[in-house]
Amino acid sequence: MDLRLAGKKAFVSGSTQGIGYAIAAALAAEGVQVTLNGRDAERLDSAVARLGAEHPESHPTGLVADFAKPDEVARLLADLADLGDVDILVNNVGLFGLADFSATSDDDWSRYLDVNVMSAVRLSRQVLGGMLERRWGRIISISSESGVNVPADMVHYGVTKAAMIALNNGLAKLTRGTEVTVNTVLGGPTYSDGVAATVAAVAEAQSLPADAMKQAIIGQNATTLLERFLDPTEIASLVTYLASPLASATNGAAVRADGGVLTAML
Numbered sequence: 001m002d003l004r005l006a007g008k009k010a011f012v013s014g015s016t017q018g019i020g021y022a023i024a025a026a027l028a029a030e031g032v033q034v035t036l037n038g039r040d041a042e043r044l045d046s047a048v049a050r051l052g053a054e055h056p057e058s059h060p061t062g063l064v065a066d067f068a069k070p071d072e073v074a075r076l077l078a079d080l081a082d083l084g085d086v087d088i089l090v091n092n093v094g095l096f097g098l099a100d101f102s103a104t105s106d107d108d109w110s111r112y113l114d115v116n117v118m119s120a121v122r123l124s125r126q127v128l129g130g131m132l133e134r135r136w137g138r139i140i141s142i143s144s145e146s147g148v149n150v151p152a153d154m155v156h157y158g159v160t161k162a163a164m165i166a167l168n169n170g171l172a173k174l175t176r177g178t179e180v181t182v183n184t185v186l187g188g189p190t191y192s193d194g195v196a197a198t199v200a201a202v203a204e205a206q207s208l209p210a211d212a213m214k215q216a217i218i219g220q221n222a223t224t225l226l227e228r229f230l231d232p233t234e235i236a237s238l239v240t241y242l243a244s245p246l247a248s249a250t251n252g253a254a255v256r257a258d259g260g261v262l263t264a265m266l
Contacts, residue, residue: 003244006031010243011086011127013037013067013119014093016047018192019142022232023090024051026240028058035083037076037093039066067093067119068111077126085134086127088243091120091141091164096194101155109156116160120167128171128180137180138243141168142235145186145258165254172252181251183242188258189218191229225260 010027014020016038024034028051036051038044041064048062061083065076080086094116099108120141131137146154147161165184172182189195191214203213218229238257241247256262 003030003240003246005088005240005244008032008087008243009035009083009085010088010090011035011037011063011080011083011123012090012092013123015090016040016043018194019187019190019232019235020090020092021047021051022236023092023142023239024060025054026233026236027088027090027243028055028060030240030244031058032088032243033058034060035080036060036062037065038062039064039072067115073119073122077122080123080126085130087131087136088138089123089127089140090239090243091123091139093119094142094160096154096157098153099156100153104156112156112160113163116157117163117167120164124167124171124182128174131180132175132178135178135180139168139171139180139182140239140242141184142239143184143186143254145188145256145261148186148254148262169252169254175251179245179248181242181248183247183250183252184254185235185238185242186254186256186258186262187230187235188224188226188256188261189229190232190235192232195229223261223263225263228259230257230259 010032012020012024012034015024015036024036028034036047044062044064048060051060063076063079065072067073095112124139141164143164144161146158147165150158168182168184199214200210203210235257
């Protein structure tokens with residue numbers, strides 16, 4: 001299927017690996033010129049080179065920035081402006097981690113809010129005006145089913161993911177009468193590079209095979225209809241569709257790619 005994305009420009013935050021890289025690769029495969037982002041220059045260069053090798057005609061570039069560091073964010077926003085019009089913004093960068101609510105400090109809360117929420121605020125503020133002037137654009141934020149059903153062992157994370165849903169719902173109301181859309185993807189448990197590394201570490205500590213630990217972890221989630229972790233490409237496929245002109249009627253939505261973790265009708 002031709003998603004009619006050839007020639008568009010995209011910026012994907014947090015895209016050197018995992019879901020972010022899968023999204024960048026899926027967009028590049030459709031002819032989108034993608035700018036990747038990561039906080040480590042060497043890993044970013046490696047990801048750009050890999051994407052260029054996989055999709056030579058996409059001519060990917062990279063912008064290094066750690067969204068936990070205000071000076072680096074300010075530099076990134078300036079560099080992003082120099083790139084010219086951004087047609088597709090994917091807010092993917094984020095922190096994830098388990099923590100006891102009573103032990104989560106104000107500094108921890110501030111760090112999660114700054115990286116998970118304010119990154120999307122700052123990037124969206126940077127590109128939305130131009131999209132509205134051109135009357136076409138896509139802002140897509142990667143949230144989580146945890147933003148709807150907030151887990152007790154990571155309240156701080158769930159709250160930031162709920163805020164992302166609220167942010168995009170509000171931004172969508174600014175796009176009335178244009179072909180700009182703002183949507184959120186609610187991802188489920190995904191076997192990203194970070195999750196894989198965590199599973200491997202836990203498995204080694206318990207002297208178990210990684211595959212057995214992987215199945216044990218997903219088995220604890222009794223509501224998953226998929227009964228397995230998602231692959232990052234499954235999130236990327238939905239994002240790429242939402243980025244395309246074919247998804248013009250979807251705006252202000254929180255669209256699920258959660259493997260059936262959220263089982264309520266709405």
